[in-house]
Every structure is written in C-alpha cells, then in structure tokens.
C-alpha cells in the first residue's frame with residue numbers, strides 16, 4: 323500500500339505520486355468521476371493541476387421517471403458535469419463522447435476516441451473505472467474501464483492509429499478507482515467538502531443515485547454526506563489516513 327499526501331513532491335521509493343500537471347479522468351456517466359476520485363482531483367487542482375473530465379455516455383438513462391424528456395436530461399447532465407468539475411477546482415473542461423447510456427461498448431471506435439483525447443490533452447495521470455472489479459453489474463462501468471486501459475495503451479504506442487495525426491503520449495500513471503485490489507491511497511484530508519459539493523452539483527441524480535428526494539430535506543442531504551465521509555474514512559483507513567481515496571495504481575506504463 324502506498325500513500326500520497328499533498329506534501330509529496332516526487333514519486334519516490336514509496337511509490338507516492340507527485341501532483342500531476344494535468345490529470346485526465348474517464349467516467350462512464352456524469353458523476354462517476356466525482357464518486358471515484360473527486361477528492362483526489364480537488365486536492366490536485368488546489369495545487370495547480372489542470373483537470374480534464376471525459377464522460378463516455380450521454381447519461382440519458384439516469385432517471386427513474388418514465389416520462390422524463392431524455393433530450394433535455396442529456397443537456398442538463400452536461401451542465402451539471404461542468405458545474406461539478408468547477409466545484410473540484412477545475413475549469414469545467416469536459417469532453418462528452420456521447421455514446422448512448424447503457425449501450426457503451428469497448429470496441430475499436432470507442433478506443434480510438436479515448437486514445438485521441440489522451441493524445442490531445444497529454445495528461446501525466448489518467449484515472450478511470452477498474453474494469454476488473456468483480457461482480458460489477460453495470461456494463462458501462464466495465465466497458466469504460468476497459469476503454470481507459472486500452473486507450474492508454476493505444477495512446478502511448480506510436481504505431482496505433484497512425485491516421486490520428488496526433489503524436490503518441492505516455493502518461494506516467496494510471497489510477498483505477500472502485501478498485502478490486504487497491505494498492506494506493508491518496509490522502510484527501512481537507513478535500514471532502516469539495517467532493518461532496520461536486521457530487522451535489524449533479525442535481526438530476528440526487529434522487530436516483532444519492533438518496534435525496536428533496537434537496538431541501540436537510541436530513542437526506544446529511545445522510546448522503548455521512549455516506550461519502552464514511553467511504554473516505556474507510557478508504558483512508560486502508561493506509562492509516564483519516565480520509566483517503568483508494569486506487570489500483572499502475573505506474574509501469
């Protein structure tokens with residue numbers, strides 16, 4: 323288990339990660355990145371890291387209302403995702419790949435798109451879903467995880483997608499959130515509130531994902547906050563930290 327606090331300057335023998343200059347996070351849906359790595363991204367942004375969000379699907383199934391206007395929901399969720407990025411300290415830079423929610427595949431076309439954004443933004447660190455997490459039900463999360471891993475490989479090797487006309491790029495680290503076997507914890511003490519604010523920016527998801535039927539219902543918002551804080555405490559506890567986010571770290575890219 324390795325840990326990385328804000329004070330860590332360089333990747334050393336402990337495996338601690340330096341604050342990246344640019345981090346690119348890939349999620350299946352709007353809100354996945356905030357759940358998986360929001361506090362880590364907020365910590366890095368506070369130290370000057372540029373954040374780029376990549377959302378693979380259009381989020382058009384993120385409602386329990388059978389009569390919802392889905393075209394409007396897609397636009398709403400894009401706005402919410404930009405707000406969430408800003409709540410983490412980012413500029414709101416979000417790439418929406420727009421694949422239909424629930425129907426994401428990890429084929430060659432999707433891999434091309436992920437490799438292209440990695441080559442375009444040239445991040446030091448890429449983050450995404452762990453595709454190898456056991457008993458994961460949602461297919462989009464599995465596929466987004468495989469796209470993250472496969473996209474890094476395609477972006478780093480010069481002979482992949484020669485028609486892309488973008489120079490190849492090798493990130494220095496890949497962090498997989500919701501990890502099946504976490505081996506790296508980022509110390510996120512002080513950044514829980516940014517994560518919670520970013521999650522609450524996904525207002526259309528309060529009911530279906532966060533258990534908040536009414537944003538004015540303080541006890542429901544409080545219960546959600548406690549849930550997030552409990553997860554940060556649990557993951558931090560893996561490395562003896564008060565609050566942390568746990569990842570599978572792959573640094574031999």
Ligand SMILES: [Zn+2]
Pocket residue numbers: 350351354463
């Ligand atoms: Zn999701």
